[in-house]
Amino acid sequence: MALFVEFQIANDGYLLAATQVVQVLPLVDIKRIPRAPAGVAGVINYHGESVPVVDLSELATGEPAARNLSTRLILVRYPDRTARERLLGVIAEKVTQTVRRESTDFVATGVASDAASYLGPVCTADGRLLQRVEVHKLLTADVSDVLFRQPEEDSWSSPESKHC
Template identity: 25%
Template sequence: MSEHETTNDFLEEDNDHDLLQLVSFEIGVEEYAIPILAVQEINRMMPITRVPHSPAAVEGVINLRGRIIPVIDMRKRFGLKPSADEGDARVIVVEVGNVGRVIGFTVDRVHEVLRLDKTIIDPAPTAGNGVKADFICGVGKLEDRLLILIDLERLFTREDFIDANGLAA
């Protein structure tokens, strides 16, 4: 596998051959991105109804125009402490194929929609013990920052939702 190759379909989906269109956002001090085609909408924080006995990262559910959507707290999912400032927090609503439904997840701040040339993307790094975070499919090298590319299919596994009192499809 070459330096810029990946086994992930994430980098193969774009119709502009060499460009990815992404939505970038912040969780903690890191900046992440997902394909814009996966995003259904981005909303300001709204009331979230807690669901008893749901998995730890499931914050609860929201009613989005008559649709009940589970919401994942990405700070919890990544093992971070809750944020003291929720002023810029957003809920990104995406469709995740492996779970078979629409899911919302909270982020600290949404940055921008950007187009990223595939040639500036490196494969996902591995940790010192040789294990890489399964949900990271690459790292985009921008002029002044790094952008961690997330594979939603790997980030949100079906097991995350099985015990969530009907949250699984």
């Protein structure tokens, strides 16, 4: 039996596998990145590391997540295109509980969307339909490349200039 973090987008329920979750944080200040791709909220500093953040509500509906007490920043393990595991922040609403489900509890939706390939199979919990979010499919290849691009060494930079 696997553990999942439950959250909402609009009025629909979704799940993230707890094995992919590093930490659930309150919604902290996020540094916005001008002209970032749609759904990219910005970056945060997590223990000295710059971590990109995406807004699941904005990815799914085009509207940013509501800033409520139950809106959280979920840090997940995201495999980049080189299969290197990276930290990715995910903004999600109504992150208030976990649920346990067997892999056999999930069934295909029968509906595929190229625009939302990260949406996986569904299960029921207390009469509600919950859809699994596949972390490894959250970002398109182009967005992943933008968020996890290795910075080029600038000829003018010095070791001192890498710290603010």
